Amino acid sequence: MESYSVNLAYKSLAQGTSDTYHAAFAYIWNAKAFPSVLTTAWRVLVNRIPTREGLSRRGIQLNSIACVLCQIKEESCQHLFIECLYAKQVWSLCLKWLGILFVQHNDLKDHFVSFHIAQASSKQNLVLKGVWAAIVRCIWDQRNTILFKQGVVDVEEIFQMAQLKSWLWMKHRAYFHTYSFVDWLLNPSSCIVSIK
Ligand SMILES: [Zn+2]
Numbered sequence: 001m002e003s004y005s006v007n008l009a010y011k012s013l014a015q016g017t018s019d020t021y022h023a024a025f026a027y028i029w030n031a032k033a034f035p036s037v038l039t040t041a042w043r044v045l046v047n048r049i050p051t052r053e054g055l056s057r058r059g060i061q062l063n064s065i066a067c068v069l070c071q072i073k074e075e076s077c078q079h080l081f082i083e084c085l086y087a088k089q090v091w092s093l094c095l096k097w098l099g100i101l102f103v104q105h106n107d108l109k110d111h112f113v114s115f116h117i118a119q120a121s122s123k124q125n126l127v128l129k130g131v132w133a134a135i136v137r138c139i140w141d142q143r144n145t146i147l148f149k150q151g152v153v154d155v156e157e158i159f160q161m162a163q164l165k166s167w168l169w170m171k172h173r174a175y176f177h178t179y180s181f182v183d184w185l186l187n188p189s190s191c192i193v194s195i196k
Helices: 002-014 017-028 035-045 052-057 077-083 085-098 108-114 122-149 155-172 181-186 188-193
Strands: none
Touching: 017 035, 017 108, 017 122, 035 108, 035 122, 052 077, 077 085, 077 108, 077 122, 085 122, 085 155, 085 188, 108 122, 122 155, 122 188, 155 181, 181 188
């Protein structure tokens, strides 16, 4: 089922950007992450997360529609999770950690669909998709902490929480028998490549 969905996703992607939509859907529900993390990532991909811009578009009066993280640009989904200077820093940390060369797309679905390693298997890439979902979830969590609990932006914290979240899922599913959390932090690619 998984490989069918992934093949379908690649075919859809090859047919043009409008099909990126279908590719993103095929991936998101097979990605390796906790259901709550995938649900948040799905809501982000379909622009159904209540960002300030989204709420304003629905006619809700707000004092500000500025991004909660940078306080500069309008808080759209695309801005908050990809274009915001803080989001960019989180993705940079993540890519450096994973050792992936990646063109950071401005479109959320392109960003998600392209987040993979060409040499990795379908299953291993679904683990990467799970990491993508964890990053998105942790950006959203911190945004809400800042907004509702007077937190401050901490890029390192967002990234580290995503590392932990993805690790907990893998441990929960017993993916790694010989690797520890420290291995995951220091050499994630070896851990991912060990997944059969
Ligand atoms: Zn911002």
